[in-house]
Structure formats: structure tokens, C-alpha cells
Amino acid sequence: MPQSGTLQVAIVGSGPSGFYAAEALLRAKPGAAVDMFDRLPTPFGLVRGGVAPDHPKIKQVILVYDKIARSPGFSFIGNVTVGRDIAVADLQAAYHVVIFANGADADRRLGIQGEDLRGSHTATEFVGWYNGHPDYRDRVFDLSGETAAVIGQGNVAADVARILATPVDDLRRTDIAEHALEVLAESRVREIHIIGRRGPAQAKFTSVELKELGKIRGCAVSIAAGDLELNGACQAELADPRGDENRKNVDVLRGFAGIPAGAGGRRLCFRFLATPLRFSGPGRVETITLARNRLQGEPFRQVAIAASETVELPCQLVFRSIGYKGTPLPGIVFHEGTGTVPNRKGRVLDREAPVPGLYVTGWIKRGPTGIIGTNRADSVETVAAIVEDLAGLDLSPRPGSAGLLPALQARGLRPVSYAGWQAIDLVERARGEPKGKPREKFTRIPDMLQTIDGGRSTGPSALE
């Protein structure tokens, strides 16, 4: 039971930015009660549902979040969707401070003809599917064609291309979802095109992710020779300290030239300076029409200008990976253009005026940029704003979760506590063990809830 005078804080979203906000808050206000909501019964956001299964070291960051979750004052409330199961206004009534850390889960669209044809998918769907995210569990990907294309040249595009190009036996001991492994084992995809509208000097990959694309067993890499010839402005970008990562990328790409195919291996084809104009085919994607671009403008401001020349690429499968944006939550302001919530250092702004008690952090605050650690600095900034504002907030007692959970349960909802997640975690690890996998994830919410019920004899797991 919360004591009167307890600072009640709700965090919406349990990914990296949410956990770093909880850490910073509990450090700044040790007596605070921090309730972290997630729409899934499982925490950790994109660390669980986004980070590629063959990147296990990055996932070790979960140990840090686990420690935060075990600190006094912290509660996880999973399987509750804010904006659907609870209105933002109800959260505001129950808590002194509400922090939105709900990320950016919508995809930007190309806005071209044929974008919704069968065989055209978002990278998000594919990533969620192979990572066992319940939202994407029943997506169907037809990998029976020989040629696939990934539109976009960032790290998500690299992940998608790498999973498609990797021999399935090299994925068997990762935490990739079993259903994905089965489909990938039957894949007939041989050639994967990685398409970007600007040149190699502007590609958004980090050089480490790019390098990995040259190390896939048996996989050849090809780049059109002309694509690595750089104009003056590109050379100026690479000579500038701001172009460090890009210079590394260009070096890596030059080193790729002529990586031969292994026996039965696949091929990655980088296509720079190409913009998809349309996807076409009878009922499903069979052809991508690409415009050939040239770059124009000052260094760091170069834009791709489409020439009249076009290329037709026969292709049966497309993944669009051109960036994410946030989705509006009912009850909170939202800027469509940026896909973020308007804010100043994390303070939610409504027509330039801060909304008392409402804050944002992570991708919904700054847009989908940076890596996991970027969120730590971002959440520290938001919490600093909260601490500064506390003196001006109405700190009369609020009920926190005690004021919300009984009503949710009365409506038949099943909030999941951190102990509930721990029960799921334990069983997932046990399921993975005989296969040599770190875990075999549950991919359906009812299965997760049933697992918690099954583990009830060993301790309280669902929130009662």
C-alpha cells in the first residue's frame, strides 16, 4: 500500500527508455513508487522484440533492466494497454507524474503504387515475426521466390537482409522464434537486394552492422562498380570529422568487392542511388521499378534527384525499412509530421505550454534515432525536468496502482506483475535448453498467461 506522501509515477512502455527513466527516478526520489505499464505480458520492448536473435550480447542489457525491476518501489504492470484499457486521464488521476516511453511502432510509408501488394511487407512485421512478437505471430511470409529486396539502408534493413541471407543452421542456437526457423529452413531466396536512394557515403548502417553483412557463411556480396565512385561533395563529407562512420562504411563496402559465393550460398546485392517508383505484378509483387538517381547539393545536404532512366528488378518479396514513427495515443498531443509528442526536454507541450505531470522519453520524444544507450541520456534529461518541476506540481496523495488495478481486474483484464514475467522467463529458458537455444519464446499472449497460472504454486505471479 502506498504511504501518503509517496510520489506516484507511471511509465508507459517497458523498453530501454522506460527502464532508464525508472532508474533515474528511483535514484533521484528513492521513496517513489514507479509503475511501469506495457501492453504485452513481457517487458523490455525492442530488446526482446527488435534486437536480432543473432545479436545475443546486446540483449545482455536485460540484466541491467532486471536489476532496476527488482529495486524497491518498482512494479511492472504488463498486459495492460494504456489508451485502450486505461485512459490517459485515468492515469493522470492516479499518478502525480506520467511518463510516456511507448516508442515509435508505426512504419513510414513509401507512398508508391503497389506498396500494399501481396509480397510487400514492412521490416517491422518481419522483425516482429522472427522475434516472436505476439502481434506478428500469424504473419505469413512467402519465401518461395528467388529474389527479395529490402528498401532502406539502416541497421534494421541490415538485420532483415542478414536473417534472409544466413544459413538457417547458423540461427538454430539463437532465440529466434520456432515458427520463423521452420519457414526460413524452407526459404528459396537466393538474392537479396539492399536498396537506398542515396550513395554509399550516406548509408545509415553503423559500420559494425555493415561489416557483418560480409561475414555471412557462403554469402557473396556484390556492388555495382560505379556505385563506389564518389562525387566531390561525397568526398568532402568523408573527409569531415562528422563523416567518420560514413567513411568506415565506404571502406567496408570497398572491401566487400568480390566476396565470392560459397557452395549453395546466397548473394547480397547493394544498390545505391535507386528509388523505388512502383511495385507491380498481377495480384502480387513481381517487379520493382527503380529510378536511377544522382546526388545534388552541398556536402551533408545532398539530395537524390531521379534521372529519367529506370531499371526493372524482378523480385517476389519486398521489405520496406525506411524508418519508424510514433502512433498517437488518445488523450495526449501528437505531431503527425515528426511522429513524436511535442516536448521540451521531455515536458509534454500543448500549444507550447507544458502539460503539468506529463512527460515523454525515448523514441516518442526524440524520434526513432540512436541506439539503446542513447535512451539512457535521454531519460536522464526527462527525469531532470521532472525533478525540477516537482515543487510546482500538485503533490496531494494519489492512489497509484491501488486506485486502478481492482477496476481493471473487475473488467476481466489480467495485469501481469514482474513475478509473472519471471515465471514466463523461467519456462521460456527451459523450453530453449534441449534445443541449445537461450530461450524458446512464447508467441501468444494466452500461452504466456497460462504459464503464469501454471507457476502459481511457486509464488504469487499475477497481480492480485
Place this chain on the structure above:
Amino acid sequence: MTIVVTDNCQRCRFTECVAVCPVACFHADADMVYIDNDICIDCRACIPVCPVKAIFGEDDLPADKQHWIVVNAEKSRALPVIDQKQDPLPTAEQRRAELGY
């Protein structure tokens, strides 16, 4: 992969790296910071944020800085964790200018 802090950090200690480290693997003395590679998850968030480019991945580490791998391992073992950004050392701006950044 090992990630290491090298001599450019000395007399600077801007600690931008510490602010973005997701796993709190930095340790510090009065002079500079060091990385504990048993904790580091190779995310490389720290590398681009260093104002004086003191941090390298092993694959990019210049030949004359190889000894920093051992220094980071030993110092991080002996020194306390630093997990919050601190003010740069008083000599930091002067040192940054000397280094040409």
C-alpha cells in the same frame, strides 16, 4: 570485441560516454575513464559521442595504442564504477584544443 578508452581522455574526462552507456561499464580515476569489457555489450554508443575520439573498438585500435586493452582491463577492475555524467576536468577544453577537436 573489446572496446577501450585511450590517452585522449586524459585531462579531459568529458564523460559523455558514461551518459550513454546502457550497462554502466565505465570506471574512473582522477585522470580518465576505463571500460570493463566483462560488462560491456559492444553496443558502441560511447564511441561517436566522445568529443576527443578517445574510444576505439579493437578492430580500429591504432597499433601504438594496443597497450590500452590491458590498461582498461586492469584499471576497470581496481576502480569504482561511474554511471552518471560528471563535469569535465578543468583542463578539458584546453586539452581538447591541443588535440585539435
